[in-house]
Amino acid sequence: xxxxxxxxxxxxxxxxxxxxxxxxxxxxxxxxxxxxxxxxxxxxxxxxxxxxxxxxxxxxxxxxxxxxxxxxxxxxxxxxxxxxxxxxxxxxxxxxxxxxxxxxxxxxxxxxxxxxxxxxxxxxxxxxxxxxxxxxxxxxxxxxxxxxxxxxxxxxxxxxxxxxxxxxxxxxxxxxxxxxxxxxxxxxxxxxxxxxxxxxxxxxxxxxxxxxxxxxxxxxxxxxxxxxxxxxxxxxxxxxxxxxxxxxxxxxxxxxxxxxxxxxxxxxxxxxxxxxxxxxxxxxxxxxxxxxxxxxxxxxxxxxxxxxxxxxxxxxxxxxxxxxxxxxxxxxxxxxxxxxxxxxxxxxxxxxxxxxxxxxxxxxxxxxxxxxxxxxxxxxxxxxxxxxxxxxxxxxxxxxxxxxxxxxxxxxxxxxxxxxxxxxxxxxxxxxxxxxxxxxxxxxxxxxxxxxxxxxxxxxxxxxxxxxxxxxxxxxxxxxxxxxxxxxxxxxxxxxxxxxxxxxxxxxxxxxxxxxxxxxxxxxxxxxxxxxxxxxxxxxxxxxxxx
Ligand SMILES: Cc1cc2nc3c(=O)[nH]c(=O)nc-3n(C[C@H](O)[C@H](O)[C@H](O)COP(=O)(O)OP(=O)(O)OC[C@H]3O[C@@H](n4cnc5c(N)ncnc54)[C@H](O)[C@@H]3O)c2cc1C
Numbered sequence: 001x002x003x004x005x006x007x008x009x010x011x012x013x014x015x016x017x018x019x020x021x022x023x024x025x026x027x028x029x030x031x032x033x034x035x036x037x038x039x040x041x042x043x044x045x046x047x048x049x050x051x052x053x054x055x056x057x058x059x060x061x062x063x064x065x066x067x068x069x070x071x072x073x074x075x076x077x078x079x080x081x082x083x084x085x086x087x088x089x090x091x092x093x094x095x096x097x098x099x100x101x102x103x104x105x106x107x108x109x110x111x112x113x114x115x116x117x118x119x120x121x122x123x124x125x126x127x128x129x130x131x132x133x134x135x136x137x138x139x140x141x142x143x144x145x146x147x148x149x150x151x152x153x154x155x156x157x158x159x160x161x162x163x164x165x166x167x168x169x170x171x172x173x174x175x176x177x178x179x180x181x182x183x184x185x186x187x188x189x190x191x192x193x194x195x196x197x198x199x200x201x202x203x204x205x206x207x208x209x210x211x212x213x214x215x216x217x218x219x220x221x222x223x224x225x226x227x228x229x230x231x232x233x234x235x236x237x238x239x240x241x242x243x244x245x246x247x248x249x250x251x252x253x254x255x256x257x258x259x260x261x262x263x264x265x266x267x268x269x270x271x272x273x274x275x276x277x278x279x280x281x282x283x284x285x286x287x288x289x290x291x292x293x294x295x296x297x298x299x300x301x302x303x304x305x306x307x308x309x310x311x312x313x314x315x316x317x318x319x320x321x322x323x324x325x326x327x328x329x330x331x332x333x334x335x336x337x338x339x340x341x342x343x344x345x346x347x348x349x350x351x352x353x354x355x356x357x358x359x360x361x362x363x364x365x366x367x368x369x370x371x372x373x374x375x376x377x378x379x380x381x382x383x384x385x386x387x388x389x390x391x392x393x394x395x396x397x398x399x400x401x402x403x404x405x406x407x408x409x410x411x412x413x414x415x416x417x418x419x420x421x422x423x424x425x426x427x428x429x430x431x432x433x434x435x436x437x438x439x440x441x442x443x444x445x446x447x448x449x450x451x452x453x454x455x456x457x458x459x460x461x462x463x464x465x466x467x468x469x470x471x472x473x474x475x476x477x478x479x480x481x482x483x484x485x486x487x488x489x490x491x492x493x494x495x496x497x498x499x500x501x502x503x504x505x506x507x508x509x510x511x512x513x514x515x516x517x518x519x520x521x522x523x524x525x526x527x528x529x530x531x532x533x534x535x536x537x538x539x540x541x542x543x544x545x546x547x
Contacts, residue, residue: 001409002167005399006032006136007392008385009155009171011143011198014043015119015377016357016384017177018126022098023385024175025133029392032169033130034141034158036475040127042191044179044358045377049310050111050118052378053371054088060107061085068372069539071268072337072365073502074518075211078539079344080363084372084379091378095122098129108371110310119374141167142475143197144412146174146353147400148205153353154398156201159412159478164471166409170399172392173352175384176202180336180358182215184487186437188333189220193479198359200482202340203489207348208524210361210535211338212486213493213504216368217273217442220332222289226321232329233370235315236292237267238305243296248329250279251287270367270442270503273331277443277505280330289330294322331442335373337364337503338493341522346384349524352391356384362520366502415468415477422467425477431459432483440487444494445508452491460484489530493521496532 008024010017013035025031033039040046055064064085069076092109096102100122101112113121131137141158147170148154155171181196182188203209219232240246240263245255257263260275279290299319306312339361346354357377364372439452463481468474499513500506518537523530 002165003170004032004138004167005155005170005397006030007172008032008388009034009169009174010177010385011156011174011201012043012177012179012357012359013037013039013127013137014177014179014357015045015123015126015374016359016381017175018123018130019378019381020175020177020354020356020385020388021130021135022126022133023382024389024392025130025135027386027389027393029389031135032138032171033135034138034143034156034169036140036142036161036193038139039130039137040123042193043123044119044190044194045374046120046123047117047189047191048119048122048374049116050113050122050374051371052088052092052109052375053107053369054092054109054375055085055107056089056104064088064107068369069365071367071369073367073512074514074539075365075501075520075537076539077362080342083344083383084363084376087379088375091382092375095378098125100125105308110308116314138167142478143178143201144475144478146201146205148350148353149400151206151349152351153205154400159471159475161471161475164474170397172395172397173354173388175346175388176340176353176355176359177357177381177384178359180339181486182333182336184433184436184483184490185333186433187220187222187330189218190333195479195483196336196486197479197482198355199339200486202348202350202353202355202359203523203525205350205353206525207350207353207355208341208522209339209489210341210520210522211365211493212336212361212490212523213497213521214337214364214366214502215333215440215442215490216269216335216337216503217331218269218334219272219276219329221292222328222330223324225323226318226327232292233267233269233272234311235302236272238307238311239297239302240267242301242305243293247293247297248276249291249293249326251284251290254283255293256283256290268367269370273442273503274505276329276331277441281443289328291326292329294325294327335368337361337366337368338490344383345387346380347387352395354384354388356380366504412474412478414464415466415474421465423462423465425466425468425473425480428459428462428466428480429476429483431462432456432480432487435459436487436490440490440494442503443505443507445506446495447508449491449495453488456484456488456491489523492530492532493523496521496534
């Protein structure tokens with residue numbers, strides 16, 4: 001086993017991890033960043049459209065705060081939202097110092113990039129900036145275990161997927177920035193590999209998780225003949241009043257947006273998905289998609305309705321794929337609001353372990369406002385880097401005895417040993433995704449959630465029979481094990497929340513119950529099993545303040 005040591009270890013090379021690495025390095029400590037893939041590639045940051053929500057004027061900060069809470073259905077951590085809205089402007093402006101070009105608009109900023117997705121340009125620039133500052137980068141290094149003892153983190157174990165080598169990285173402070181878990185679904189718009197590893201790593205080392213039941217879906221064209229456009233909500237918003245009743249129709253040909261009061265107000269993402277899913281389950285006679293109806297709309301009309309040059313360009317590009325006049329649309333997992341519970345310093349419940357970006361929970365509550373994720377990774381990536389560096393400066397390096405590492409390595413070696421029954425890890429992954437996609441849709445019920453748990457238990461039984469032949473398959477085996485556990489934790493949270501709020505819609509509890517449910521569901525590991533608790537959200541007493 002190769003042994004490396006550093007002051008601050010960053011796990012993940014999307015925007016949050018890279019921003020944390022840059023900040024920690026600027027604080028004068030040694031920084032080592034590891035990433036499953038090439039730094040700045042295969043991450044949601046690189047796949048993103050490059051739009052940031054921000055308020056430039058002091059008097060609009062309160063509005064940004066309120067909109068974030070309204071979208072989050074009041075389950076957000078108000079202290080974190082306050083930091084987000086106050087730090088957004090400076091954090092975005094700082095990008096210009098790194099060489100990022102921005103288009104500044106009234107309540108947002110957009111990346112100016114030579115091609116789409118614009119986020120790829122951001123990720124590459126941040127990766128180069130980190131390297132130029134002296135951040136040591138180890139690519140194709142898969143973190144599969146945190147070196148944690150007594151709720152204190154001392155680094156991580158990683159598998160080099162290209163060589164099969166195991167690296168032990170001792171670190172004074174560790175930052176998890178591994179992104180969300182939309183990759184648990186068959187239909188999702190995230191790069192492959194975004195399956196929630198960091199959430200399980202944190203959970204297994206004693207950190208708390210929160211709000212896992214809230215998963216953001218977005219409508220997506222599912223016709224292979226249509227150019228791939230990850231996000232469709234803005235198109236529906238832009239065109240909703242061009243045809244009476246709006247552009248979406250169910251199988252019976254009925255225009256349904258009005259039925260859900262979505263024509264007269266700005267459409268929130270969760271409300272749109274609930275409308276689409278209800279039409280599919282109640283009005284569609286077995287067809288699992290609705291349609292975007294172009295029969296009375298031309299690409300030129302759509303382009304005219306778009307409010308930014310970027311959207312117009314996208315419609316021009318899209319219109320090449322408008323071969324049919326009825327384009328199938330279904331929901332696709334996009335973003336996960338829940339994750340590792342952090343405080344204002346990005347600290348987790350484990351000392352020396354920090355987290356930032358989509359891997360965390362709390363900022364977005366039950367539903368994320370568009371543009372807030374990219375803003376979040378800059379604001380909280382920077383805080384995590386700064387705080388981790390500060391912690392490292394005041395700590396000494398502890399080289400853990402290898403009991404913990406040895407136990408983990410034993411589990412790994414077992415995957416490699418010959419098994420009687422040989423199950424490929426890809427099968428476990430696929431089966432998990434099938435169950436999650438079938439039973440953990442935006443519309444849920446106790447019956448379906450219990451079926452999910454039952455099916456996931458069956459999949460879990462296959463894990464000891466996974467057989468691997470290469471280091472890539474070994475990584476996949478560990479990923480699949482994490483995916484099954486994470487799926488179970490999500491189902492457990494969804495079962496506990498007996499109401500409908502934001503992206504979590506219970507057909508058996510269709511109302512929002514503020515009286516009982518202005519609460520967050522928190523999960524942590526105790527004696528090897530998940531313990532669920534329900535914590536009161538403190539939002540009601542909070543007002544945004546200029547910091
Ligand atoms: C198609 C699309 C468009 C979007 N557009 C926008 C937008 O315009 N505006 C907006 O606000 N938001 C947008 N989002 C959301 C936003 O892009 C993400 O929430 C954000 O980029 C997440 O950043 P992150 O750094 O937390 O995670 P990511 O960028 O996903 O990075 C995670 C990193 O962790 C690494 N990793 C994971 N597990 C491990 C492991 N075990 N070991 C080592 N490394 C690991 C991954 O390889 C990756 O490098 C979009 C998302 C998508 C998918």
